[in-house]
Amino acid sequence: MTVNMKFPIPSVVFTTLLLSSHAAVAAAPPAEAFFGEPEISKAVLSPKGNYVAYLYTDAQRRQMVQVRDTRNLKSATIAAVSKSEDAPIYSIHWVNEDRLTFTVKDLRVEFEGNYEEIAVNRDGSNVTHLISGNWYHRQEKTGSHMKDRVLTAAYAYYGPTHDGSDDIVVEKHIWNNIDRQPDTSRLYRLNTRTRTLSDLLPGTQPGRVQAWLLDTDDTPRIAYSKDKGRCILSYREKDGKDWTEISNAECYRDTVFAPEFFDSRNTLYVTANYKGHKALYTFDIAKRQRAADPLLVLEGFDFNGSPHIDYAARKLLGLDFLSDARSTVWFDPAMKAAQQKIDALVPGRSNRISCSADCRDPVALLVESSSDRQPTEYLVYTPATNAIVSLGGRHPAIKRADMGQREFHRIAARDGLKIPLYVTTPPGKAEGPLPVVMLVHGGPWVRGSSWEWDDEAQFLASRGYLVLQPEFRGSRGFGVAHFKAGWQQWGRTMQDDLADTAQWAIKQGLADPRRIAIMGASYGGYATLMGLIRNPELFRCGIDLVGVTDIDLMFTSARGDFSEHSLRYDMRTLIGDPDKDADVFRQNSPVALAGQLTQPLLIAHGAEDRRVPIEHAKRLRSALSGNNKQLEWVVYADEGHGLRHENNRIDFYKRVDAFLQGACK
Structure with missing residues (x-):
């Protein structure tokens, strides 16, 4: 039996996407509501x-x-x-x-x-x-x-x-x-x-x-x-x-x-x-x-x-999977019926069911429930009574009605490649082209997002920004050709996909071309810097968290944590050869191009980062010292490659909020 799952691509609805940034800002929940430890x-x-x-x-x-x-x-x-x-x-x-x-x-x-x-x-x-x-x-x-x-x-x-x-x-x-x-x-x-x-x-x-x-x-x-x-x-x-x-x-x-x-x-x-x-x-x-014949095919997705x-x-009861959103296909009739009952009780959400080891006559089912506007909530469903009870959720201070909607699209890059894209809109009424933050995922060879709740995207949307999250070439989950198209394309066609996404949003009347920011962590930080350098006409300002600034340094840093096998084989396939491609690396490294980086920039890094050691950030700061007078800089002494500590997460996103409202205005 082959199950072929098709997912229609939603069209842009202008009456819901052209929203005001002013009504959303007044009622925006604080950073703590999004980035504090989950309840x-x-x-x-x-x-x-x-x-x-x-x-x-x-x-x-x-x-x-x-x-x-x-x-x-x-x-x-x-x-x-x-x-x-x-x-x-x-x-x-x-x-x-x-x-x-x-x-x-x-x-x-x-x-x-x-x-x-x-x-x-x-x-x-x-x-x-x-x-x-x-x-x-x-x-x-x-x-x-x-x-x-x-x-x-x-x-x-x-x-x-x-x-x-x-x-x-x-x-x-x-x-x-x-x-x-x-x-x-x-x-x-x-x-x-x-x-x-x-x-x-x-x-x-x-x-x-x-x-x-x-x-x-x-x-x-x-x-x-x-x-x-x-x-x-x-x-x-x-x-x-x-x-x-x-x-x-x-x-x-x-x-x-x-x-x-x-x-x-x-x-x-x-x-x-x-x-x-x-x-x-x-x-x-x-x-x-x-x-x-395959058992399960997801049209347009791996x-x-x-x-x-x-x-x-x-017995194999069913399969959880990820397409544009998280879902489940059940082969077992009883579990399929349970899913339908739960979806009826909690409509409009992605409801993922956990069954006990013996699912023939379950005492209870655990439901992990979320939507684009609803942070994860945990519920217990009792099949015998068809009753469902909430245990609570990750961020109870956030109200669904105060959040924006997320939509999935596929847009055409300049060479015709289809780029998957998630668009998060601010809450409020439609009034015209919006300020934009483009979020670039890290990895880069991973899946970036899904339709369900996204802390970062909703935080920015609650501040009045249209949030664009492109699954640029090299991202996984969208086919072999999409993945391989990103090989050895740092700073090149991978970067073009980001510019093309911004241009798409402008042409659709969604984005204010004078107010587009770019932001990301790790590879996303690198792409932020290169976006400011390659496309200053599009990106007004940038926010770089633990970003790569020198491609060659990824291969040579004594503080890095890549294995010898990764450096010798994997990274040479995916990024390039530091010897043969030395000129290409220099032409696509923000440190070497720092003279072209003049827009407002916030750099944040962890002092203990091993994946992208802090020397990346320090070298860029030094290179920018005589050129960029609009640089904001913060180092978190107790962080590595990311923000594990609650206080640092909250501090960073408060800085992001102030930076976007101030330097990026």
Whole structure:
């Protein structure tokens, strides 16, 4: 059976898009309402559906894991409380119906890692420290068996087991003494009460493993490795010891298929090309061949999703996926009916359902609900009574009626390539062309946005700005050709797509051509700088957060965290060769072109950034010192590549607000 999902492209409706910037500004919620720690987040349903756990942040900014009985939601039990603001809880995982674990990140250390893992009963008893976050002691001492004591920071939570035991799966990262990133990893079972560690793999494993795929019995079956520019897939039978190579291809260029998941009947599902886009197929491992027809095709989009599996019934129930918005296709009639009932109770939203491990007769379903104007809210649905109850949401101070609408479009670039685009409009009445902020996503080889709630876009829209978020060439999720069109195009056709988006908005009568700002983080920061340089006639001012300023420095900085493999292979494919393309790098690096950057500019960077070290920002600041008198500069001493701390996020967006109203006016 092939499910072909089509998504109509909405046309521009001028009566809703030509809005006033004045009515929106007066009632704009403060930055804290958008960028403060969420009140309720990370909700997860227990394996049998009897309980839901979630992260709650109180008025004193304390985080705690709360648990509610889905059969009686009136009272909450506190299972855990975070130690400090510098150690927030990042995720919550059920182990079984009585026990859960949660992950804590030490924000005093910027780079990835330093994750604590702690287990606790749902009533707060029997706390067990499983993994230490002391990064400086990540390696084991020689001869240690690590059987019954706290694991080092080399280990991290990987996933649950599905057998009702007290075990979880953990991943041990192994370094090569050259890179800051791990070279390979290995999987283990860890008992959350006794801390007993047991190997999940018999014998040896493939080298340089970057990712694993487990079947529904929690057995590693696929290992994904990268070596010398090649992506290698190795497979083992459920009870086998030997690994067999089933694919060995040049990364990015020759990859034929990508494993996605096993269902409970041991069928492997993969993504592979279908008319230029990735579709979902079943795969015959023995024949190393995908099925003739895809299971799921998303017209105009690559498949990007995850399965719903009933572990008790050993059945694939449905698939979550992302097209222009998040959605679900259900193969199971009962779950399809439940989705329809929930959508009727909560209309106009994307309602993502979580089912327990046994979905045949669920006690309750957890619903993660959001829309373009509604921040994520968590609801519990009881099938027996068709009742739905809200647990609360991420940003309860924000009212749907005060937010703007988001629309999805595809517009034509100058060479004819179709550029997906999200447009967020301010609330209010139509009065004429609007001031614009173009948000450029980071990556850049990722999907940038979706139709659902976007903190940043709605914050800007609430201030009266039309927000444009183009999925420029090189972005993923929109077909192979769209992705490859961005290879080695930093500062060139990738930049043209941004200019073409601005021109489209002007021609549609949506954008005031004298009031267009450009803004982004990481690659988006780079594109902001290049937008000001390449198209000063379009972009009035810019905001650069942790942006790249020198392409060559990405390859040469001693503080950077890219692995040798990435520098030698991946980045040369996607960005270019620092030796052969040295002139091209200089011609498209903001530092080398700083004399042309004269518009108002806000630069913000983290002092501890490893992905884009602060020397990028410092070099640009130095280069601009004699040319740009409209530079605003802020360094966050305790931040890395992004804004993890609540106070810094709020401070940054208050600066953005003031900058746009002042220097960019």
